[in-house]
Amino acid sequence: MIPSIDRRLEEALKSVGISELTDLQNRAFEVVYSGKNTIVMAPTGSGKTEAVMIPIFQKLLERKMPGICVLYITPLRALNRDMLRRMKKIAEMLKISIDVRHGDTKEGERVKQSKKPPEILITTPETFQILFLGRKLREALRNVKFLVIDEIHELIDSERGVQLFVGIERLREIAKFQLIALSATISDPKRVSEILGGAEIVSGEIEKEYEIRILSSEDELSLIKELVEKNGPTLIFVNTRQTAEVIGVHLKKLLDVEVHHGSLSREARISAEENFASGKLKALICTSSMELGIDIGHVNAVIQYSSPRQAIRLIQRVGRSGHGLGRKSVGYIIANTFDDIVESIAIMDRVKVGKLEDLELHENSLDVLANQICAIAIEYGRISAKKTYEIVKRCYFYRNLSYEEFSEICNYLKEIWRIFYDGEEISARRRTRKYFYDNISMIMDEKSLKVVDITSGKAIGNLDESFLSTFGGEVFAMKGELWRILSVENVVKVEPAVSEGEIPSWVGEEIPVPFEVAQLVGKLRRLIADGKIGIEDLKNLVDENGVKKVLEKIEEQKKDFEIPSDDHVIIDGSGRDVVVNVCFGHKANEAIGRILALILSLKKGTNVSVEIDPYRIKISPASPEEVKEAILSVNPEEVWNLAERAIIETRLMQWKIVKSARKFGVLEKDEDLSRINLRTLVLKLLGTPVYKEALREIFLEKMDLEKAKLFFEKFSKEIKFSVYDKFTPISLEGRDKVPDLLITKPSGAILKAFMERIKGEMCKVICINCGASYREIAKNLNLKCVKCGSFMIAVLSDRKNYEPNREELFKIANLIMNYRMKGVYAMLTYGVGFETAKRVLSGYYNSEEEFFKALLEAERKYVRTRKFWD
DSSP: OOOOOOHHHHHHHHHTTOSSOOHHHHHHHHHHHTTOOEEEEOOTTSOHHHHHHHHHHHHHHHSOOSSOOEEEEOSOHHHHHHHHHHHHHHHHHTTOOEEEESTTOOHHHHHHHHHSOOSEEEEOHHHHHHHTTSHHHHHHHTTOOEEEESSTHHHHTSHHHHHHHHHHHHHHTTOOOEEEEEESOOSOHHHHHHHTTSOEEEEOOSOOOEEEEEEOOSOHHHHHHHHHHHHSSEEEEOSSHHHHHHHHHHHTTTSOEEEEOTTSOHHHHHHHHHHHHTTSOSEEEEOGGGTSOOOOSOOOEEEEESOOSSHHHHHHHHTTSSOSTTOOEEEEEEOOSHHHHHHHHHHHHHHHTTOOOOOOOOTTOHHHHHHHHHHHHHHHSEEEHHHHHHHHHHSGGGTTOOHHHHHHHHHHHHHTTSEEEOSSEEEEOHHHHHHHHHTOOSSOOOOEEEEEETTTOOEEEEEETTGGGGOSSOEEEETTEEEEEEEESSSEEEEEOOOTTOOOOOOTTOOOOOHHHHHHHHHHHHHHHTTSSOHHHHHTTBOHHHHHHHHHHHHHHHHHSOOOBTTEEEEEEETTEEEEEOOSHHHHHHHHHHHHHHHHHHHHTSOOEEEEETTEEEEESOOHHHHHHHHHHOOGGGHHHHHHHHHTTSHHHHHHHHHHHHHHTSSOTTOOGGGSOHHHHHHHHTTSHHHHHHHHHHHHHTOOHHHHHHHHHHBTTTBEEEEESSOOHHHHHHHHOOOTTOBOOOHHHHHHHHHHHHHTOEEEEEETTTOOEEEEEGGGOOSSOTTTOOSOEEEEETTOOOOOOHHHHHHHHHHHHHHTHHHHHHHHSTTOOHHHHHHHHTSOOSSHHHHHHHHHHHHHHHHHHGGGTO
């Protein structure tokens, strides 16, 4: 029997503008009030938070209980602020205490909460973990009757979610409560219901109306400006932080816009949110940081810059516009390349039929398991291993964990002095608490390294360790320009990319295109080529410019070659480079590419490099015939072993080992990685839980081995193939497109910057004749001693901190006497010693520019190869 809403609650709701409940809120009231676990699934802006909180408020009015009655967990601190703002007025009118607790909560406030806990506590997954460890707060948790998880889709497929759900099982040991989850987009509600231990799904039956159009323009910035001015307040979503910065630099000249992403300070993000909400900004350029339901006021339209990569992203992002019941969500995808346009069509097709991407869950995560074993040891002081196993195994993510695997982790934690374990009981050591607090967050704290342009010697920004984890000498974007990495030590040394044909193959936190989307792109290519999808069909989704680009590219390919599609692979190449056109998505292509590179490297006895996108695998050096033979030679049953062998010596594996070792406490969080031989570290940890966890994460997050196996099984059977000894148009499409907004520096500008740097160097001058030592800027240097007038002077860079002996000084002085200022400039070039300087100086140069070009090349070579010298 559902009661009528309490009069006091009715009054409080009216005060915040809720005069009657929506259909969704009425149905949610019934299910939540009845005490069942519940999932409320409805589009952004449909009042989900109110739908679950109204029945909870009703229950709290019926029966006052001490301690924390409601735990409301959100993935972001900003959502905590938002939730508090929305619910505080209702709570205050009902005399129900409500408060927020997270990492930014001041100490005084925490002490107050411990002494007198609020009835409703809004917190994050990480702070939830800490509540178990304070005596008073743990006591207050005994009264929890409702645990609400907001934006559950943001947590469910991450290690934060695994940690949260083990925490929920720990809470079950001391409290009896109802679980409630909220989300705008879940691809598999039944699976999420299972994870919650069985939950009734209440979904918003009003179908959200979406109006999405794909637009293509040679002048993207003007198009964005036009759309913002036409629609009013607009969110501009991009796929990476780099792109956000690049577009921000250019768009600020045309519009009142700000940039919002996770690398910016909290103050900068809050300021951008408030300026947008107050109408000071016409648009906000953002990454996935704005996908969640942070209330930033009215959004009339959403612009997605380039393909959204996934159907679930498109729904989540476009759903931020038309925020409110029955309002239409308006979205535009600006897609300019052949791949982006066809991919966007594929994603819109999937959205129409409700096909969202599958959840990729972290099952049997070993670092989270280690973290939670230590947390339980601290919470209980001493506890039986069997009981700990029982708590952990109740969690959906560890339902398949064997006691042997659990015991192996306990033994490992004992070996590294994190817990006491005698095979029967687990207890905390002195180190356990420090280890747990250092590793409470499943989001890695990352160091960032300074990026220095060797040509000018100037710092241009910072790169995160994880961004560098897959380093292979590729091009990346920063500050709107393209750069090539030469070396990574305690700083990242780069040079400007100069070739117009180069694209940034590094895109940081780029969203991976799933197998299903890539296959549909291949199918669409095939249907368009066969005339089964025509101009009119395409015009329903894409503007005329976009349709023209797609049809022209298909026709150009068809003229002389087969079309690479879902069931036809094209292997083409020229010179030393080969491209395998395979529509299998980022993760499958990553696995296929690395396996082929391994096989070819072993066969040729030389390193073979690989670059991938969702539709191509570029391999070098190789020939199309060699690549075809390599594919045919792979035993599909060996894919797992081959993939492990292919990554064991990569920077990706090294980075994952570091991350895993930090999570286990084998490495301190602030350990200086430049002092560690990472290759040796990987070999040292081979076979340990740290190594197994690193491998598990790579195979889940970076490589789809099931689909790679499928590729090798079906190649030359259900999957046809063609081999060409030149690049085909679609193959080149992926390699030759430079984003219009990214600037490549002409080689002349690079050389000029290098010359200015060398001429502006501070030199240390040592006179061989009188022993005088002084400093001078290179371009102002007089080639004789200022003290005795001798021409026998040795010149060194002031940056060099070594002292040459007299014989070396004599050689350098002779070199400078013979070659004058050229000798000075050679000795000031980074990494150029006496022998290299002599070799460069002995060459013949038509101009000063040619000479400096040779010096720049010598410096580049040194920076690239330095790691092999030590």
